[in-house]
Amino acid sequence: MTKQHEREPxxxxxxxxxxxxxxxxxxxxxxxxxxxxxxxxxxxxxxxxTTLLRIISGFDNPSVGTVFIGGADMTDVPPxxxxxxxxxxxxxxxxxxxxxxxxxxxxxxxKLPKEEIDRRVDDALKLVDLEGYxxxxxxxxxxxxxxxxxxxxxxxMKPKVLLLDEPLSALDKKLRETMQSELRKxxxxxxITFVLVTHDQEEALTMSDRIAVMFDGxxxxxxxxEGLYRRPISRRVASFIGVMNFIPATVIExxxxxxxxxxxxxxxxxxxxxxxxxxxxxxxxxxxxxxLTILYNKSDTSEYSFNASIENASYYGDMTYYEVFIEDTDIxxxxxxxxxxxxxxxxxxxxARVGWGKDxxxxx
Amino acid sequence: xxxxxxxxSLFTYALVYLIFLYAPVILLPLFAFNDSAIIALPLxxxxxxxxxxxxxxxxxHEALYNSVxxxxxxxxGSTTLGIFAARAAARYEFPxxxxxxxxxxxxxxxxxxxxxxxxxxxxxxxxxxxxxxxxIIGHVLICTPFSIAILQSAFNNMDRSLEEASLxxxxxxxxxxxxxxxxLVTPGIISSLLISFxxxxxxxxxAFFLTGTDVTLPVYIWGQLRFPARLPAIMALGFxxxxxxxxxxxxxxxxxxxxxxxxxxxxxxxxxxx
Numbered sequence: 001m002t003k004q005h006e007r008e009p010x011x012x013x014x015x016x017x018x019x020x021x022x023x024x025x026x027x028x029x030x031x032x033x034x035x036x037x038x039x040x041x042x043x044x045x046x047x048x049x050t051t052l053l054r055i056i057s058g059f060d061n062p063s064v065g066t067v068f069i070g071g072a073d074m075t076d077v078p079p080x081x082x083x084x085x086x087x088x089x090x091x092x093x094x095x096x097x098x099x100x101x102x103x104x105x106x107x108x109x110x111k112l113p114k115e116e117i118d119r120r121v122d123d124a125l126k127l128v129d130l131e132g133y134x135x136x137x138x139x140x141x142x143x144x145x146x147x148x149x150x151x152x153x154x155x156x157m158k159p160k161v162l163l164l165d166e167p168l169s170a171l172d173k174k175l176r177e178t179m180q181s182e183l184r185k186x187x188x189x190x191x192i193t194f195v196l197v198t199h200d201q202e203e204a205l206t207m208s209d210r211i212a213v214m215f216d217g218x219x220x221x222x223x224x225x226e227g228l229y230r231r232p233i234s235r236r237v238a239s240f241i242g243v244m245n246f247i248p249a250t251v252i253e254x255x256x257x258x259x260x261x262x263x264x265x266x267x268x269x270x271x272x273x274x275x276x277x278x279x280x281x282x283x284x285x286x287x288x289x290x291x292l293t294i295l296y297n298k299s300d301t302s303e304y305s306f307n308a309s310i311e312n313a314s315y316y317g318d319m320t321y322y323e324v325f326i327e328d329t330d331i332x333x334x335x336x337x338x339x340x341x342x343x344x345x346x347x348x349x350x351x352a353r354v355g356w357g358k359d360x361x362x363x364x
Numbered sequence: 365x366x367x368x369x370x371x372x373s374l375f376t377y378a379l380v381y382l383i384f385l386y387a388p389v390i391l392l393p394l395f396a397f398n399d400s401a402i403i404a405l406p407l408x409x410x411x412x413x414x415x416x417x418x419x420x421x422x423x424x425h426e427a428l429y430n431s432v433x434x435x436x437x438x439x440x441g442s443t444t445l446g447i448f449a450a451r452a453a454a455r456y457e458f459p460x461x462x463x464x465x466x467x468x469x470x471x472x473x474x475x476x477x478x479x480x481x482x483x484x485x486x487x488x489x490x491x492x493x494x495x496x497x498x499x500i501i502g503h504v505l506i507c508t509p510f511s512i513a514i515l516q517s518a519f520n521n522m523d524r525s526l527e528e529a530s531l532x533x534x535x536x537x538x539x540x541x542x543x544x545x546x547x548l549v550t551p552g553i554i555s556s557l558l559i560s561f562x563x564x565x566x567x568x569x570x571a572f573f574l575t576g577t578d579v580t581l582p583v584y585i586w587g588q589l590r591f592p593a594r595l596p597a598i599m600a601l602g603f604x605x606x607x608x609x610x611x612x613x614x615x616x617x618x619x620x621x622x623x624x625x626x627x628x629x630x631x632x633x634x635x636x637x638x
Contacts, residue, residue: 059528079531092529096547105543106533157533 008071010035010160010193011056016065018051018217025051026062027217033161033195038187040196040204043214044240049197050165052214056195057163058082070160085154086163089170091146093138099125100134103152124152127186144175155190162187164196168203180206201241205229213237235284235364244286245333246364251281259363261285265329266306269358277363284364289321289336291360295353296343302355308333310350320345324354389606396600403595414600424601427584434496434571434580435564438503443556445504446511447549453512454519465512472509479505480573487574494576502570507560514559514620518552551622558616562609581605 009032018026026048033039041049054060055067058079067075074082085106094102101108104121125131128148141149147167154162167183168176184207187194198204204211205225212222221233232238235246252260252268259273263285277283295302308324311332322335335354337343346352399409418424452458453465471479483502484494492498522545530540568582575583585601588594 057532059531079528080534080536084532086529086532088525088529090523090525092523092525094526094529094544105530106535109533109535109539153529153533 007034009033009068010037010070011195012068013052013056014066014068016052016055016062016067018048018055018060019063024217026055029065029214029217029219031212031219031222033193035160035193036191038184038194038196038207038209040198040208040211041214042198042201042204042211042240043220045199047214048217049199049214053086053163053165053195053197056161057084057086083160084163085157085159085161086165087147087150087154087167089165089167091150091170093141093146093149095138097138098134099130099136099138099141099149102138102149103134103156105153106157120156121152124156127155127189128152143171144179147171147179151186155192159192161193161195164194166197166199168198169200176203183207205241213240215240229288231362232286232364235286238286238362238364243289243334243336244362245289245292246284246286247331247333249283249285251277251279251283253279263361265326265331266356267304269304269361271358271361271363273363275363286362286364287333287356287360288362289334291356292333292335293355294322294335294337294346295355300353300355303357305353305355308335308352308354310346310348310352313345313348315339315345322346322352324352326354392599392603392606395596396603398596401593401596403599414596415604417597418601418604421597424581424584427579427581430496430575430578431565431581434499434503435561437500438507438564439557439561441500441504442507442511442560443515443553445508446515446556447553449508449512450515450519453516454522455524468512469509471506476506476567476569477573480570483570484573494574496575496578498574498576499571499578499580502574503560503564503567506567506570507563510559510563511556514556514616515549515552517620518549518555522548551619555616555619558612558619562612562616566605566609 011031011033013029013031016026016029017024029048029052041052043049051060055062056069058074058077058081062075065075066073070083094105097105100118100121103124104117107117107120121134122131125133128151130145130148130152133145133149138146138149147170150167164183168179171179180203183194196204196207205228208225210222210224211228213220213228215236221228221237223231228237228241232241232244235244238244238246247263247266249261249263252262254260254273254275254277257272257274259271259275259277260268261271261283262268293302295305307327309327310322311325312323314321318339320337320339322337324333324335325331326333333354339345394407395403396414397410397412398407399411399413400407449465449468453461479502483498483505487494487498487501526544526548527540530544531537535543566582567580568586571580571583572586579587581601585598588598
């Protein structure tokens with residue numbers, strides 16, 4: 001992501017609040033989305049992400065705050081006059097119209113000549129790999145095809161922003177994975193800004209340029225997928241994005257940007273940091289399962305290591321996830337191991353040595 | 365799922381029940397085509413004479429004209445009211461919504477004779493003279509609940525995001541109403557028109573109370589029952605009315621199911637008369 005400082009963001013949401021009676025759905029949300037970005041709103045159900053999308057599309061109005069789209073104040077502009085188009089969760093394909101009439105629905109309103117509508121409908125269908133599907137009845141379409149029609153119907157309007165409301169949640173796992181990469185490719189092809197709402201962290205990570213994680217009507221963190229995964233700013237974000245082991249630690253010293261920590265039962269280490277933590281403060285450190293390694297042989301070495309007992313093993317084919325107890329403590333950790341040759345799945349109850357490095361630690 | 369076979373006795377019961385229900389109706393065509401002025405078995409021969417007699421009776425034509433006029437206006441009136449109510453019930457939440465809808469449905473179970481008596485008292489107090497219009501008022505009152513029941517199933521089944529998708533694609537509210545909502549509920553509207561037309565056409569008690577000199581077909585039939593010689597002709601007329609009503613109801617149900625299919629409901633899950 002290159003950020004030019006002077007460039008106007010395509011969407012600029014300023015301090016938006018939404019109240020339903022005494023319920024606060026959005027509480028002081030501000031986001032700037034750059035033109036051409038694939039931006040995701042990620043959070044558990046009820047976090048306000050769908051409300052925010054509906055405010056961008058114009059189906060809901062904010063109680064407080066302003067929404068700029070393409071530099072213009074759109075806060076009170078109705079949805080049919082906004083330069084945005086939406087792919088609905090249910091796809092909302094018009095059941096009484098065939099595929100071509102669905103896709104051309106918006107152009108027909110603009111009173112364009114029939115030849116131009118036909119040509120653009122064909123182009124839009126080609127874009128979503130549905131060439132020749134125009135005359136088909138919409139009720140005869142599969143779930144994946146319905147979604148493509150919904151995409152074509154929105155993209156044909158050449159919106160400044162395409163809004164997608166949980167577009168993959170109705171598809172089965174295999175199709176969902178295919179559509180993830182296709183959506184990403186499509187976005188690069190058309191160059192339109194995509195704003196995606198999802199509760200699926202994997203979906204957000206694989207598709208987005210940037211992600212806003214939302215909890216309880218507030219933005220918790222906005223970052224790139226890698227930034228969110230590697231540098232979550234809170235325990236809640238860390239456990240929402242992937243799996244994270246949390247281990248308590250005590251600050252021994254924090255001088256000259258070197259933080260000395262005593263991590264419970266794992267020992268002492270020094271980390272370069274600019275944090276302002278004070279001596280004897282109790283904190284939590286996080287470490288991802290893939291940053292822990294089971295040392296199968298006595299000769300295997302690692303920067304740090306601890307002994308553990310295997311509590312549980314979940315076999316996923318390519319990976320095995322182990323729940324381990326760090327020896328002589330009640331701290332549980334998850335270790336993920338790739339099932340490469342010569343790595344047997346360890347039995348439950350057996351002992352293992354687990355290695356790790358201090359670069360893999362995240363301070364929360 | 366395996367469905368168990370019902371005991372034989374239940375099957376017999378159902379058969380007896382159906383015979384009880386339809387035997388009197390089956391007698392209608394039997395005597396309508398019978399070549400005898402006396403309604404009694406055995407049948408004496410086949411004739412179309414009674415239908416010919418219907419063709420020549422002037423008073424009957426006037427009654428038919430009144431009935432059709434009343435039924436058409438009633439159908440349009442109750443369906444229009446039904447569209448308003450069903451749309452409001454499907455789209456808006458307002459205080460007392462459930463009880464209001466409940467009260468609208470009450471005429472379905474009120475005895476028609478009570479409605480007839482109450483209406484005649486009220487209308488006369490208001491200074492209206494009895495005519496086809498007073499019958500229409502009474503018929504709209506009893507047909508509107510049916511219209512609402514049918515139209516509610518059409519409006520409720522419509523996914524709200526279809527309307528939003530239309531707005532999202534640049535269409536305004538009026539355009540959305542005509543390009544999305546109307547096509548999807550049209551079968552429901554036709555079904556409601558047919559049902560209320562049929563109910564109005566067949567209704568006797570309210571028409572009997574509220575009709576002035578403009579008698580309707582059922583009221584005319586009632587008047588003719590005093591003359592035994594005209595009974596076979598009435599049988600012929602009855603046969604025609606039953607056939608017409610049956611065809612109209614089948615058509616109405618066809619359109620209601622079509623509405624459900626269009627709005628994406630697989631089975632005829634809710635609402636409707638059948």
